[in-house]
Amino acid sequence: MTQNQRYESAKELYAKIGVDTEAALAKLQDVRISMHCWQADDVHGFEGTGELSGGIQTTGNYPGIARNYEEVFADLDKALSMIPGTHKINVHANYAIAEDGEVIDRDTIEPRHFKKWVEFAKAHNCGLDFNPTFFSHPKASGLTLSHPDKEIRDFWVRHGIACIRISEYFANETGYPCVMNIWTGDGTKDIPADRMGPRARYAESIDRILACGYDKSKVYVTVESKVFGIGVEAYTVGSGEFSLAYALTRGITPLMDNGHYHPTEVVSDKIPALLVFSDKIALHITRPIRWDSDHVVAFDDETREMMKEVVRCDALDRVFLATDYFDASINRVGALVIGMRNVQKAILNALLTPNAALKELQDAGNYSKLLALSEEYKLMPLGDVWNEFCARNGVNPCHCWYGEIEEYENTTLALRK
Numbered sequence: 001m002t003q004n005q006r007y008e009s010a011k012e013l014y015a016k017i018g019v020d021t022e023a024a025l026a027k028l029q030d031v032r033i034s035m036h037c038w039q040a041d042d043v044h045g046f047e048g049t050g051e052l053s054g055g056i057q058t059t060g061n062y063p064g065i066a067r068n069y070e071e072v073f074a075d076l077d078k079a080l081s082m083i084p085g086t087h088k089i090n091v092h093a094n095y096a097i098a099e100d101g102e103v104i105d106r107d108t109i110e111p112r113h114f115k116k117w118v119e120f121a122k123a124h125n126c127g128l129d130f131n132p133t134f135f136s137h138p139k140a141s142g143l144t145l146s147h148p149d150k151e152i153r154d155f156w157v158r159h160g161i162a163c164i165r166i167s168e169y170f171a172n173e174t175g176y177p178c179v180m181n182i183w184t185g186d187g188t189k190d191i192p193a194d195r196m197g198p199r200a201r202y203a204e205s206i207d208r209i210l211a212c213g214y215d216k217s218k219v220y221v222t223v224e225s226k227v228f229g230i231g232v233e234a235y236t237v238g239s240g241e242f243s244l245a246y247a248l249t250r251g252i253t254p255l256m257d258n259g260h261y262h263p264t265e266v267v268s269d270k271i272p273a274l275l276v277f278s279d280k281i282a283l284h285i286t287r288p289i290r291w292d293s294d295h296v297v298a299f300d301d302e303t304r305e306m307m308k309e310v311v312r313c314d315a316l317d318r319v320f321l322a323t324d325y326f327d328a329s330i331n332r333v334g335a336l337v338i339g340m341r342n343v344q345k346a347i348l349n350a351l352l353t354p355n356a357a358l359k360e361l362q363d364a365g366n367y368s369k370l371l372a373l374s375e376e377y378k379l380m381p382l383g384d385v386w387n388e389f390c391a392r393n394g395v396n397p398c399h400c401w402y403g404e405i406e407e408y409e410n411t412t413l414a415l416r417k
């Protein structure tokens with residue numbers, strides 16, 4: 001059977017359970033996922049300084065890491081060519097590109113330092129999202145926006161405001177709204193003597209950043225919570241309750257990273273809870289193994305369940321989707337492609353589920369049939385529809401794309417020594 005015959009047969013099978021595959025493909029085509037740039041170079045950025053801080057870690061030393069912006073752009077370009085659809089790129093502030101001989105610090109970055117990112121985005125028809133970088137910096141040891149020293153807080157507030165300006169620039173240049181995510185690794189390794197003080201200061205500092213004034217239809221500021229980090233085990237300032245309460249009381253957007261909760265908590269259950277109260281929510285999609293390990297997103301139960309919730313809640317236009325992981329132990333370009341494609345597959349899986357019929361079963365209290373059908377639907381020919389999506393987008397389907405990674409590794413990555 002040819003791919004097209006397989007698709008036609010899958011289309012018929014889905015039609016029998018009331019699912020229109022063409023409608024699903026059309027919806028998936030419109031979903032832009034924000035691909036994080038930082039998998040390309042293990043979160044190093046272009047400042048040429050020090051090691052990763054803020055309680056996050058990359059492990060592994062796979063050859064071929066991108067060493068400068070040209071190499072990061074080449075790798076992102078390669079990754080995008082293997083991912084169906086058009087997306088966004090998620091940029092961190094430490095990926096500013098200074099002019100020759102120019103010395104910049106986090107509080108003096110300007111839109112012009114991201115001009116090459118805008119050029120890259122335009123060339124790929126991508127939107128851009130942005131993140132202030134409150135880590136990997138001499139002034140980021142322990143606390144930043146919540147620091148007791150006002151001078152340090154002021155420095156980071158200036159950074160936040162500089163980032164709002166860059167986010168506005170991104171939105172204006174690309175024509176797509178820019179999500180600007182605030183996450184700090186602020187916290188303590190051991191039991192603190194004061195838990196409220198840093199949180200009050202954190203809130204006040206973000207208030208000062210937001211007070212700079214910006215167009216809320218162009219820039220969506222999000223606040224990301226976290227339960228703990230490496231070296232920040234006992235107390236994080238931006239905890240779940242803090243971040244959610246902050247976002248909702250300030251009319252900005254809460255961001256949930258599915259690596260940032262206790263291991264038996266699931267973000268899939270939190271998505272519909274927040275959608276009852278917040279017009280928009282944002283996600284960092286990752287794969288935590290035993291902790292916030294930031295493994296490459298897999299097509300696993302929780303990724304599928306999260307995307308099911310987004311689809312079932314009819315919220316594809318209310319949820320900002322972004323990937324966030326960094327595995328330095330495998331081919332980094334491959335890592336980008338694997339994770340992005342898995343998110344897309346999970347969305348497609350959700351779109352190909354007869355959600356309305358299943359809801360009816362729940363409302364009728366028919367839980368046995370609900371379970372029976374949900375389990376049967378897991379074996380529907382999703383792969384044939386996915387391959388059709390890839391084919392229509394001119395990218396290699398299923399396993400074939402990995403050959404392109406092998407070739408890129410041999411011809412390009414292997415030369416980076």
Ligand code: RNT
Pocket residue numbers: 038043056092131183224226257284292324
């Ligand atoms: C860290 C957060 C945060 C970072 C990026 C690099 O635990 O998930 O989103 O991964 O800012």
Ligand code: ZN
Pocket residue numbers: 224257284324
């Ligand atoms: Zn995150």
